[in-house]
Amino acid sequence: MITLLSAPSNLGLRPPEPGSVPGAAKAPEALREAGLFARFAELGATDSGVVLAGRYVDDDATRPPGRVRNEQATIDHSQRLAARIGTALDRGEAPLVIGGDCAILLGAGLATARRGGVGLVHIDGHTDFRHPGNSDDCASVAGEALAAAVGTHWPAIADIDGLAPYFRAERTAHIGHRFDDEDQEEVRHVLGMLTPAADVISRGAPHVGAESALVAGPAYWLQLDVDVLDPTVMPAVDSPDPGGIGAAELTALLRELAPRAVGASITVFDPDLDPDGRYARLLVEILTEGLSGLGTRVPSP
Template structure:
């Protein structure tokens, strides 16, 4: 379990998983984080490029450390939680195994989405990357890139409860304490994680 920092920590987790034989990836994020040198001249922050880098679409110094890229196979990679107006949504749909924006998540229901994500990422297990900005900024404003249209705490809890048992590990990122001087949102996030990730890896033991 990795808590803290921004989404670039996914690359370290991915490199470690690749060295252990490879697993799938479920990427829970309010953005696709799919900016890369092939679609942008402004690559400067892996926090907004982590999913692209994790599946091999970045400069080799980022996406192919020690010749290990891609850290996650695109076909075994699933994303959930972006908004409908995400700039890279159309492209990421053509690359990874499953993409479920928040609007589609609500339309299909969490149970069906969990089944689809688990099927895509694989029965052998997957890494679970959670960016706190998947939550709507009305309930979690202490993030670096808040965008309306996110999920509720209850929806996130249900999603993570369904995903956690088959996850080999998890990273939770982008909570910004500078935007939470009273600790209100830290307490909310702690409650969400405590309730939803208690069974992390239980199906793989």
């Protein structure tokens, strides 16, 4: 059974402008208003409530070196989110976590690592692999979440509760970056599989999904950043880049991957960039059609 869990955190994003606050934390309620929770309830899903994040602070002027933006608040939210995800997993449910920014992947990683670990299929328009070894600009976990999840970041976020790596790199498959992603060559040598958005279109989403599932193993977490969609389809994201996939490809990709996923997280939709709700409604259609089979073919422990 699917259970929906809201994680309205924007802690890992840079401010849109100095002193302002990103809008991604509004995504769970915007998607609820667009019908997401009602549609899943019709499929038998339950609602596991919300894990609220701490206050977002634009701390660029005061943050010391070697720390990410909103670091302690991010750690605290990750731990509390992990506990709630873990409760769902222990009940035999498939948690569908509605974020929020990509930093919520840390909570999913903690929850699964505490239970012996699973693979990871990471669908994102960016590799999210910025880390202290390849950049002097580490600050926003939303652009560094995959690096942290496989143990390649400062221990404060990559080794919460001594559980690093949350996902083993060789059992991690990434899908959806653009060819100009500056970290793709490094990621290609670290992860089990790396597939750009163009290959999803040329080779077919079901084929890419099946190959990625083989890398991630018989059970995995499924992380979706909706900026994998082309900006002509989904402009309401923090960092829209051309060259993404279409709604049909994403739906097919999710449909292929969802059954063997123990749970999934959806991130970076920004309702501030969707004033009339049209993109929220599009996401409801994609997610309902693509994830209705979430967790239905996960092997028994």
